[in-house]
Amino acid sequence: xxxxxxxxxxxxxxxxxxxxxxxxxxxxxxxxxxxxxxxxxxxxxxxxxxxxxxxxxxxxxxxxxxxxxxxxxxxxxxxxxxxxxxxxxxxxxxxxxxxxxxxxxxxxxxxxxxxxxxxxxxxxxxxxxxxxxxxxxxxxxxxxxxxxxxxxxxxxxxxxxxxxxxxxxxxxxxxxxxxxxxxxxxxxxxxxxxxxxxxxxxxxxxxxxxxxxxxxxxxxxxxxxxxxxxxxxxxxxxxxxxxxxxxxxxxxxxxxxxxxxxxxxxxxxxxxxxxxxxxxxxxxxxxxxxxxxxxxxxxxxxxxxxxxxxxxxxxxxxxxxxxxxxxxxxxxxxxxxxxxxxxxxxxxxxxxxxxxxxxxxxxxxxxxx
Numbered sequence: 001x002x003x004x005x006x007x008x009x010x011x012x013x014x015x016x017x018x019x020x021x022x023x024x025x026x027x028x029x030x031x032x033x034x035x036x037x038x039x040x041x042x043x044x045x046x047x048x049x050x051x052x053x054x055x056x057x058x059x060x061x062x063x064x065x066x067x068x069x070x071x072x073x074x075x076x077x078x079x080x081x082x083x084x085x086x087x088x089x090x091x092x093x094x095x096x097x098x099x100x101x102x103x104x105x106x107x108x109x110x111x112x113x114x115x116x117x118x119x120x121x122x123x124x125x126x127x128x129x130x131x132x133x134x135x136x137x138x139x140x141x142x143x144x145x146x147x148x149x150x151x152x153x154x155x156x157x158x159x160x161x162x163x164x165x166x167x168x169x170x171x172x173x174x175x176x177x178x179x180x181x182x183x184x185x186x187x188x189x190x191x192x193x194x195x196x197x198x199x200x201x202x203x204x205x206x207x208x209x210x211x212x213x214x215x216x217x218x219x220x221x222x223x224x225x226x227x228x229x230x231x232x233x234x235x236x237x238x239x240x241x242x243x244x245x246x247x248x249x250x251x252x253x254x255x256x257x258x259x260x261x262x263x264x265x266x267x268x269x270x271x272x273x274x275x276x277x278x279x280x281x282x283x284x285x286x287x288x289x290x291x292x293x294x295x296x297x298x299x300x301x302x303x304x305x306x307x308x309x310x311x312x313x314x315x316x317x318x319x320x321x322x323x324x325x326x327x328x329x330x331x332x333x334x335x336x337x338x339x340x341x342x343x344x345x346x347x348x349x350x351x352x353x354x355x356x357x358x359x360x361x362x363x364x365x366x367x368x369x
Contacts, residue, residue, distance in 0.1 A: 001030055001031055001032065001069045001070070001339070001342045001343070001344070002031070002032045002033075002034060002067065002068045002069055002070070003018075003026060003031045003032065003033050003034070003068060003069070003070040003071070003072060003335075004034050004035070004036075004058070004061075004064035004065055004068035004070070004071050004072075005017045005018045005033070005034070005035040005036065005039050005064075005071075005072050005073065006036045006039065006061040006064060006065065006071065006073055006077075006081060007036045007037075007038050007039040007041075007061065008039075008042075008073065008074055008075055009075075009078060010075045012299075012313065012314040012317060013042075013074060013075055013314060013317050014042035014043055014314070014317040014318075014320035015042075015043055015074045015316065015317050015320050015323050015324045015327060016035075016039050016040040016042070016043045016045060016074070016320075016324045016328075017039075017072040017073050017074050017092075017093070017324075017327060017328065017331055018033065018035070018072060018328045018331060018332075019040065019043070019045055019324050019325050019328045020040075020045055020049040020050050020052070020053035020055070021053070021325070021328070022328045022329065022331070022332050023050065023053035023054050023055045024053060024054060025332050026332060026335065027054060029332075029335060029336060029339040029340075029342075030339060030340075030341050030342030030343070031070065031335065031339060031342070032056070033050075033054065033055040033056070034055060034056040034057070034058050034064055034068070035047075035050050035055050035056075035057055035058070035064075036057075036058055036059075036060060036061050036064055037057050037058065037059055037060075040324070042320060043320035043321055043323075043324040044320070044321055045324070061081055062081070062084055065077075065081055065084050065085060066084050066086070067086060068086065068089060069086065069088070069089055069090065069344060070089065070090050070091075070092065070335065070339075070344070071085065071089065071090070071091045071092070072091075072092045072093070072331050072335075073091070073092070073093040074093060074094065074324075074327060075093060075094060076093050076094065076095045076096075076100040076103045077091055077093065077103055077106075077107075078103070079102040079103050079105075079106045082103050082106035082107050082110065082112075083106045083109070083110065084110075085106075085107060085110045085112040086110070086112065087110060087111035087112060087362075088111065088112065088113070088344075088361065089110075089112045089113070090112065090113045090114075090115060090338065090344060090346070091107060091112060091113065091114045091115070092115045092117075092331060092334060092335070093114075093115075093116065093117070094116060094117050094118050094131065095114055095116035095117075095118060095119075095358055096116070096118055096261055097116075097261075097358055097364075097366045097367055098261065104358055104359060104364060105364075107358075107359045108359050108362050108363070108364050109362075110362070111361060111362035112359065112361070112362065113346060113357060113359055113360050113361055114357070114358045114359040115334065115338075115353070115356045115357055115358070116356050116357075116358045116366075117129075117130075117131035117132060117330065117334075117356065118132065118260060118261065118356075119260075119355055119356045119358065119366060120132070120334075120352065120355060120356045121351055121352055121355035121356070123351070123352075125352065126352050128329070128330070128333035129330050129333040129334040129337070129352070130330065131326075131327055131330040131331075132177075132260075133177045134323075134326035134327060134329070134330055135316045135323060135326070135327065136176065136177035136178040136181070136256075137177055137178070137181050137326070138315070138316040138319050138322065138323045138326065139178050139181075139256075139285055139312065139315040139316050140177065140178035140179060140180065140181025140182040140184075140185070140256065140285075141181050141182070141185050141319070142315050142316075142318055142319055143178065143182045143185075143254045143256065143283045143285050143312070143315070144170075144181075144182045144183075144185035144186040144189065144254065145185065146283050146310055146312075147170065147186070147252040147254055147281050147283045147310075148186075148189050148191075148252075150252075150281045150283075150301070150308050150310060151168060151251060151252055151279070151280075151281050152279045153165075153168060153251065153279065154167075154168065154190075155167065155168045155170075155186065155189040155190045155191040156168075156189060156190020156191070157190060167190055167191055167192050168190075168191045168192070168251040168252060169191065169192050169194070169249060169250050169251050169252075170186045170191040170192065170193045170194075170250065170251065170252045170253075170254065171193075171194050171195070171196075171214075171246055171247060171250040171252070171253045171254070172186070172193065172194070172195040172196075172211070172253075172254045172255075172256065173195070173196055173197075173243070173253065173254070173255045173256065173257060173267050173268070173292065174196075174197055174255060174256035174257035174258075174267075174292070175195050175196075175197035175199070175202035175205060175206050175213075175256075176197075176256060176257075176258075178256040178285055179195060179197065179254075179256040179257075180205055180206070180209060182254045182256060183195055183206065183209045183210075183211045184209050186252075186254075187209060187210050187211065191251075191252070193209075193210070193211040193212070194211055194212040194213070194214055194246065195211050195212070195213060195214065196213070196214040196216070196243065196246070197213075198218075198231065198239075203215070214243075214246055216239060216242045216243070217242070218235065218238065218239055218242070219235070231265070236265065236266065239267075240266075240267065240268070240269055240272065243267070243268075243272070244271075244272050244275060247268060247272045247273075247275060247276060248272075248275035248276060250276065250280065251277075251279075251280055251281070252280065252281040252282070252283070253268065253276075253280075253281070253282045253283070254282075254283045254285070255267050255268060255282070255283070255284045255285060255286060255292035255293060256285045256286065256292075257286060257292050258285075258286050258289060262289075263289060263290040264286035264289045264290045264291055264292050265292060266291075266292065266293075266294060267292040267293070268282065268284075268292060268293045268294065269294045270294045270295055270304075273293065273294075273304055273307055273309065274304070274305065274307075276307045277306075277307075278305065278306025278307065279306060279307075280306075280307045280308075281307070281308050281309075281310070282307065282308070282309040282310065283310045283312070284296045284309065284310065284311050284312060285312045285315060286312070287299075287311030287312045287313065288311075288312065288313055291311065293309060293311075295309075296309055296311040297311045298311045298312065298313040299311060299313035299314075334352075334356075337350070337352060337353070338353070346360065346361075348360060
């Protein structure tokens, strides 16, 4: 049974779905691995390394996808690639039913299957497969580094003969995996960190990182699977009002809130940014899905009266070595569930397969929300 990894073609995407270290693990599952030439180059994995690990390097994606039982990619397959999938083949990637409707339709037309990491259930048995979590680890780390690099002041406390430099105050909004990693990294850099999340259960996690949890006089919003649920606009407006003084006194604000498959919630208005001192920094990890900060642009650093607002774009791809390694291990874990002695077994009674199968043998099972 052959698995193929195409080179990512989305602009700005530097990750690769498998790294050489994982080729042997897949071979033990009965998979023969092939990769498109140059697939790992942007992540600093050479064709020679794949070949040394036992993979076959093929000259182009169409040739590789034709005849492959499994195709693994980071971004969804381009519809032109999906159109040559073999009937019964399985495509594994990030995939949103709404945003990637053309790919979904092409997979269905071919009678193939598409498994999406975007829809993987967040249950204990699926933790090793959870690519959203692994990539959030990368983006949270990067967010804190970007904030420190953009800030025109030190993050840590310095006590010198010339006087004392106080530590920077960093506020993190959203305490999921990305938020917690941003907290941990900002703390390592020496900042004083506080954080807020709509889920009351996040308080202990924030405190365990050495940060202060901000408690607002608002109802907690818990949802299944470790996610926060959406709030009414009245509650959102009240939350922004109560957060304004915390934003105003911060040297850096990092926003990480996201609702899977939907527009990112607005956490920081333009008026809130205006309350910040010149030289302050705002880093919005949700810029590509609408942004937590009003007026943010993905891939653009704005200057708003001396406050620099950075909109994340391809944040995980900016650290492609370890982002790819983590993603590859997620791919191996998921394929370990469906590959058995060189055969694909898609058990729809398994809640993991049921949750992440956007298309199953040509049947579209997940519609756009």
